[in-house]
Amino acid sequence: MRTDTEVDCSAALEWVAEVLGAPVRDVRALAGGATGEMLALRTDSGTESILRLTTNEPWRTHGAALNGREAEIQEMLEGSGVPAPRSLALDRHGERCEHPAHLMTLLPGQVDQLRTDTDSLGLLAQLLADIHAIEPTIPLRDYQSWAWEEKFVIPGWAADRGLWDDAFAVLRTAPPAYDPCFIHRDFALRNVLWSGGRISGVVDWVETSVGPAWLDVAHCASNIAVRQGSGPADAFADAYGARTGRAPQPYFDVMDLVGFLPPPGRPPIWSDPAMLVRLEERLAAVLPRCK
Structure with a gap:
C-alpha cells in the first residue's frame, strides 16, 4: 500500500x-x-473515496457531532442539484477508527483559491444562491459566531488600532434582522472544486446551520480579500446580490473578519504578513458600511 501520511x-x-x-x-x-486528516483513498478494486479523520482538538472533542452533521447534510443534499459528496459510512465516535471518522465519495476537480475572474465569481455566487435556496428537511442548529468576546483584543500586528476597537464596538451591538436560511457556514474557495471551467463540487459541510445568508457571503469575501484584496471580494458580493436581490449586511462582514483573530495566547491564523495586512484592509473597507 502506498501512503504519504504520517498518521x-x-x-x-x-x-x-x-x-x-x-x-x-x-x-x-x-x-x-484544520480538524484533522483528510485522506484520499483508492482500493484494490479502483474505488476512490475521501476519509475525514477528526484528530485535532478542539474539533476531536466534538467530532461525533461534526461528522454526524456532515453525513446527515450530505444525505439531505442528494438530488438537490448542489454538487456535494455522498456519505458512504460514519464511525461517529471513533469506535473502529480510533478517531471520529466519516467516509464519503471523492468528487472530481481541484481547489483554486485564486480563481476570481468575473465568470468564475459569477458561478461561485450562483452556487451560494442555490445553497441558500435549499429548504432543510432535517433539524439544523442555529449559526454560531466565530467572533467570540475573548477575541476582542487588538492584534499586535495591527497598523490601525482604532479600527479594531471600532469593530469590537459594532459587534457589541445586536446583529441586524435577517431572514434565516440554510447556510454552509464555511463557504470559501478552499472548499470549492473546479473541473473544466465549471464548479464540480463543494465540500466541508461540518459547520452547516441556519442563519443569515450574508454571513456566508461575508466569509467567502473575507477569504478572497486576504489573498487578492477587496476588489475581487466586493465583485463576488455584488454578483451574489445581483442573483438574489439580497442587500448587503456589513455587520456580518465585520463579524466574519473579527472571527479570524486567534483566541488570546495563540498565533495568527496566517503566517504570511501580507495576508494579515489585507485582512485589516478589508476591515477598513467594510466597517464604514455599518453606519
Whole structure:
C-alpha cells in the first residue's frame, strides 16, 4: 500500500476496507484540513473515496457531532442539484477508527483559491444562491459566531488600532434582522472544486446551520480579500446580490473578519504578513458600511 501520511490510520483503513469490500491500496493526505486528516483513498478494486479523520482538538472533542452533521447534510443534499459528496459510512465516535471518522465519495476537480475572474465569481455566487435556496428537511442548529468576546483584543500586528476597537464596538451591538436560511457556514474557495471551467463540487459541510445568508457571503469575501484584496471580494458580493436581490449586511462582514483573530495566547491564523495586512484592509473597507 502506498501512503504519504504520517498518521497511524491502520484501524481506519481496515474499517474502510470492510465498508468498500476491498483493501485500501493508496492513501494520500490532502492539504488544508484544520480538524484533522483528510485522506484520499483508492482500493484494490479502483474505488476512490475521501476519509475525514477528526484528530485535532478542539474539533476531536466534538467530532461525533461534526461528522454526524456532515453525513446527515450530505444525505439531505442528494438530488438537490448542489454538487456535494455522498456519505458512504460514519464511525461517529471513533469506535473502529480510533478517531471520529466519516467516509464519503471523492468528487472530481481541484481547489483554486485564486480563481476570481468575473465568470468564475459569477458561478461561485450562483452556487451560494442555490445553497441558500435549499429548504432543510432535517433539524439544523442555529449559526454560531466565530467572533467570540475573548477575541476582542487588538492584534499586535495591527497598523490601525482604532479600527479594531471600532469593530469590537459594532459587534457589541445586536446583529441586524435577517431572514434565516440554510447556510454552509464555511463557504470559501478552499472548499470549492473546479473541473473544466465549471464548479464540480463543494465540500466541508461540518459547520452547516441556519442563519443569515450574508454571513456566508461575508466569509467567502473575507477569504478572497486576504489573498487578492477587496476588489475581487466586493465583485463576488455584488454578483451574489445581483442573483438574489439580497442587500448587503456589513455587520456580518465585520463579524466574519473579527472571527479570524486567534483566541488570546495563540498565533495568527496566517503566517504570511501580507495576508494579515489585507485582512485589516478589508476591515477598513467594510466597517464604514455599518453606519
